[in-house]
Structures are given as C-alpha cells and as structure tokens.
Amino acid sequence: MNNQSLIQFLNSSNLVSEQAAQEIAAVFLPKEIAKDKFLLKEGRVCDEYLFLEAGFMRAFAHDTEGREITTDFYFGSSIVFEVSSFFTRTESHENIQATEPCMGWCISYEKLNMLFHSMPEFREFGRGVLVKGFASLKKRTLSMITETAEQRYEALLTTKPKIFQHASLKHIASYLGVTDTSLSRIRKEYTKK
Amino acid sequence: MNNQSLIQFLNSSNLVSEQAAQEIAAVFLPKEIAKDKFLLKEGRVCDEYLFLEAGFMRAFAHDTEGREITTDFYFGSSIVFEVSSFFTRTESHENIQATEPCMGWCISYEKLNMLFHSMPEFREFGRGVLVKGFASLKKRTLSMITETAEQRYEALLTTKPKIFQHASLKHIASYLGVTDTSLSRIRKEYTKK
DNA sequence: TTGCTTTCTTGCCAAATGACAAGAACTAAC
DNA sequence: GTTAGTTCTTGTCATTTGGCAAGAAAGCAA
Numbered sequence: 001m002n003n004q005s006l007i008q009f010l011n012s013s014n015l016v017s018e019q020a021a022q023e024i025a026a027v028f029l030p031k032e033i034a035k036d037k038f039l040l041k042e043g044r045v046c047d048e049y050l051f052l053e054a055g056f057m058r059a060f061a062h063d064t065e066g067r068e069i070t071t072d073f074y075f076g077s078s079i080v081f082e083v084s085s086f087f088t089r090t091e092s093h094e095n096i097q098a099t100e101p102c103m104g105w106c107i108s109y110e111k112l113n114m115l116f117h118s119m120p121e122f123r124e125f126g127r128g129v130l131v132k133g134f135a136s137l138k139k140r141t142l143s144m145i146t147e148t149a150e151q152r153y154e155a156l157l158t159t160k161p162k163i164f165q166h167a168s169l170k171h172i173a174s175y176l177g178v179t180d181t182s183l184s185r186i187r188k189e190y191t192k193k
Numbered sequence: 194m195n196n197q198s199l200i201q202f203l204n205s206s207n208l209v210s211e212q213a214a215q216e217i218a219a220v221f222l223p224k225e226i227a228k229d230k231f232l233l234k235e236g237r238v239c240d241e242y243l244f245l246e247a248g249f250m251r252a253f254a255h256d257t258e259g260r261e262i263t264t265d266f267y268f269g270s271s272i273v274f275e276v277s278s279f280f281t282r283t284e285s286h287e288n289i290q291a292t293e294p295c296m297g298w299c300i301s302y303e304k305l306n307m308l309f310h311s312m313p314e315f316r317e318f319g320r321g322v323l324v325k326g327f328a329s330l331k332k333r334t335l336s337m338i339t340e341t342a343e344q345r346y347e348a349l350l351t352t353k354p355k356i357f358q359h360a361s362l363k364h365i366a367s368y369l370g371v372t373d374t375s376l377s378r379i380r381k382e383y384t385k386k
Numbered sequence: 387t388t389g390c391t392t393t394c395t396t397g398c399c400a401a402a403t404g405a406c407a408a409g410a411a412c413t414a415a416c
Numbered sequence: 417g418t419t420a421g422t423t424c425t426t427g428t429c430a431t432t433t434g435g436c437a438a439g440a441a442a443g444c445a446a
Contacts, residue, residue: 063339071335084328087320117313127280130323135277137330142264144337145370146256148432169394177338182433184395341402362424375403377425 003028006051006105009077015124024122027115028105033057033098039080040096046085048106052078055102056166060174061094070175073163079129080104100166149178150186196221199244199298202270208317217315220308221298226250226291232273233289239278241299245271248295249359253367254287263368266356272322273297293359342371343379 003025010021031050033039039057040046052074059072059082071094074080085092086109107115116123143152153176157164163172173183196218203214224243226232232250233239245267252265252275264287267273278285279302300308309316336345346369350357356365366376 061335063335067339069335069338071331083324084331087324088328120310123316127323130320130327131276131280134323134327134330135281137327137334138264138277141330141334141337142254142256142262144334145262145367146260150432168392170392174338179434180394181396181435185433188395343402361422363422372404373424374405374426378403381425 003030003105005053005077009051010122010125013125013128015128016121020119020121024115024119025105027111028107031104031106033102033104035098035101038095038097040082040085040092040094042093042095043091044085045089046082046092047109048081049086049109049112050080050104050106052076052080052102052104055098055104056100057096057102058099058167058171059094059096060171068171068174070167070171073160073167073171073175075162075166083130083133099171144177149176149182150190152176153183153186153190196223196298198246198270202244203315203318206318206321208321209314213312213314217308217312218298220304221300224297224299226295226297228291228294231288231290233275233278233285233287235286235288236284237278238282239275239285240302241274242279242302242305243273243297243299245269245273245295245297248291248297249293250289250295251292251360251364252287252289253364261364261367263360263364266353266360266364266368268355268359276323276326292364337370342369342375343383345369346376346379346383 006025006028007018007021010016010024011018016024028051031048033055039048039050042061055075057074057080058070059074059080060068060070063069074096080096082092082094082096084090085094089109112126116126143155147155156172156176167175169183169187170180173180176183178186199218199221200211200214203209203217204211209217221244224241226248232241232243235254248268250267250273251263252267252273253261253263256262267289273289275285275287275289277283278287282302305319309319336348340348349365349369360368362376362380363373366373369376371379
C-alpha cells in the first residue's frame with residue numbers, strides 16, 4: 001500500500017515535517033468503502049478519523065420530519081469524521097456515506113490520541129483540522145442567514161464546482177437549505193443570465 | 194483577585210484536577226470590560242481567550258450590505274474568543290462586544306500554547322471547548338435549514354431564556370436569521386398561544 | 387426492448403418572510 | 417420637562433420559498 005498522498009497531505013500543512021509525516025502516516029490503516037456503504041451511521045459512535053484519498057462522500061442528518069439534510073460533501077484530499085461524536089465518544093446524529101467508491105486511510109480514536117500525545121506536530125495538525133472545519137461551518141451558517149438561496153447556489157457553483165459533478169441535485173438542495181423544487185427553479189433563473 | 198470561579202469551571206469539566214486547575218488559573222489575568230467596549234474588533238487578530246465570569250457579551254459580523262448579524266451571545270461561566278482568528282493568527286471578521294459590564298479572566302495565544310504543551314489535562318480541556326463550540330454551531334446551522342423562524346424563536350426562548358433578559362430584540366432577530374420586523378410579528382403570534 | 391424507479395422539472399397556490407414607512411414606547415441628555 | 421435617539425410594533429405590499437401533484441427524463445434491471 002502506498003500512503004504517499006497522506007504523507008504529502010500531512011506535510012503540506014506546514015505543521016508536520018517530512019520525517020514526522022512518515023511516522024504518523026504509518027499508523028493509519030488503508031480503508032476502502034464501496035459505493036453506498038457507510039463510514040458512519042447515526043446512533044453509532046464515530047471511531048474513524050479518515051483521510052479520504054479518492055472518491056466522494058456525503059454527510060447527512062435527519063430533520064424532525066425524517067427528511068435527509070445534507071451537512072457536508074467530501075472528496076479528494078480531506079479529513080472525514082464527525083467531530084462531536086468522535087471526540088466526545090457519544091452517539092452520532094449524522095451519517096457519512098460513500099456515494100462513489102472511496103479509498104483512504106484511517107485511524108481510531110485511541111490511536112489518534114496516542115499520536116496527539118507523543119507528537120506535538122501532529123497535535124498542531126489536528127487542531128488545524130478542527131479550526132478549519134469550524135471556520136467553514138461558521139461561514140456556512142452566516143450564509144444561511146445573510147444570503148438568498150440563489151446567492152448560496154452561485155457561491156457553491158463557483159467555489160466547489162466538483163460537488164455538482166458528483167452529487168445529486170436533491171442532495172445539493174438540502175445542503176443549500178432549500179427543497180429540490182426550489183433549487184430546480186433557481187437553476188432555471190440562474191442559467192438565463 | 195479571586196479566581197475561584199475559573200478554577201471551579203476548569204475543574205467541573207472533569208478533565209482537569211483541582212491541583213492542575215489552580216496552576217492553570219494562575220496564568221490567567223483578570224480582565225474587566227466596560228459596557229459597550231470591545232473584546233475584539235474586526236480586522237484585528239484575536240489574542241484573548243477569555244473566561245467570562247460575569248456580564249453579557251455579543252459577537253457579530255457584518256453582511257455584504259453592512260448590516261450587523263449577531264453570531265453569538267455569551268454570559269456566565271463561558272469561554273469567549275473567536276476560534277478562527279485566535280488559532281490561525283489571522284484578522285477577525287467578527288466583533289465581540291460587552292453589552293453589559295463584564296468581568297473575567299484572560300490568557301494570550303502564546304501563554305495558552307505554553308500551557309497546552311506543558312499540561313495535557315489543559316489540552317484536553319481546550320479540545321473540549323472547541324468540540325462543544327463545534328457541536329452547537331452545527332446544531333444552529335441545521336436549525337437554520339430545518340426549522341421555521343418561529344420554531345427557532347421558541348427553542349431559544351426555552352433553552353436560553355437569559356438571552357431575552359439581556360439582549361435587544363434587534364440583536365436576537367439577526368441571531369435567529371430574521372429581521373426585527375419579522376421577529377416582532379412572530380412574538381405576537383407566539384404569545385397568543 | 388419493456389417496465390420500474392429515481393431524479394429533475396414545472397404549474398398552481400399558500401405560507402413565510404422581507405422592504406419600507408409610520409407611529410408608539412422607552413431611554414438618555416440636557 | 418423637552419428633545420433627540422433608539423427600539424419595538426404595525427400596516428401594506430412584494431418576493432421568496434414551500435407543498436403538492438403531474439409529467440418528463442434518465443438510469444437500471446430483467
């Protein structure tokens with residue numbers, strides 16, 4: 001197994017040296033997830049901190065009426081896990097599903113903590129992941145308040161076009177906070193321009 | 194100066210021993226913030242990690258039209274700082290203002306990091322703060338998508354009634370993602386029931 | 387190919403919310 | 417008390433979005 005892309009990812013954060021990156025990456029185990037399989041199901045405790053190397057994933061929760069609400073999309077070199085469940089060891093309200101065949105590298109809560117304790121560099125990296133996630137979540141919350149659905153659509157289209165190549169409009173709609181019906185209309189208006 | 198409440202707060206997390214809590218608290222400096230003064234102004238780098246002992250604060254950002262959007266309220270024993278700016282040492286997009294006279298305990302980025310490195314217990318505590326903030330932010334985002342403004346109003350009223358005793362309806366409105374006009378109508382409808 | 391299922395679009399109408407403006411209620415300054 | 421400023425409410429009307437149902441389009445399996 002070649003974990004070069006994980007090493008590269010750790011190293012490119014500028015928080016982890018090449019040497020340390022190799023040590024860290026050695027603790028991760030390869031993980032394949034078939035299309036439609038789950039990395040995490042609601043009700044379970046998230047115990048996998050995944051570096052996604054290839055494929056496409058979607059995180060979603062259920063609202064009170066039982067509808068699926070997409071909370072995030074993941075692809076390419078990114079860290080995939082459910083922060084709250086993973087770190088507080090509580091049942092997740094979210095699901096994380098591979099919508100395309102995925103390949104990546106995984107580490108358990110216990111091993112992650114051991115690494116955090118023994119390698120200050122990796123600790124910094126871990127904090128960086130959390131802080132970045134926090135910032136993008138806050139941006140998303142703010143956009144839900146200050147922007148119209150059409151503005152959010154346009155922003156997603158230009159900043160993360162990849163999502164439109166891999167996710168269904170239904171999933172994108174709930175991520176944007178509208179019904180699929182509304183998204184369809186928004187797209188119609190938008191393409192006119 | 195009596196930092197007993199900070200020690201108690203650290204200790205009550207169950208992550209920090211009494212002994213360690215005292216050591217940690219000793220590094221914090223007392224901080225008073227007069228009414229209407231800012232703990233953080235947008236454009237500045239947040240360098241204060243504050244334990245708020247008493248008073249009331251509001252965090253807000255500006256949208257593209259220049260309107261103020263309240264992003265959070267703080268009171269009683271809670272940690273107040275802007276995660277992204279503080280940890281990535283970048284300019285904040287947010288303001289944090291005391292809307293009532295405040296008193297608390299403060300630590301700089303540099304000192305916080307020193308403590309994180311030297312005291313694993315405090316590191317765990319710090320992670321806990323981040324993770325809790327993450328979870329509540331995600332909850333908020335989800336509620337913006339799945340609930341009506343009235344449902345969000347009711348939830349805030351029952352889970353954080355204190356906010357209604359200290360914040361103006363205008364500030365609460367933007368926190369809930371509606372105009373003050375709409376909030377006024379929602380309150381009218383709600384009190385009918 | 388045929389039939390089945392899912393996704394996406396469209397029309398119609400209702401509900402939620404916003405924009406704007408006016409007025410009422412409250413507060414602070416002098 | 418008077419004045420000025422702010423907050424909150426209310427009315428009118430427009431816009432955005434949702435709910436529902438029907439149909440079109442696309443994908444999949446037998």
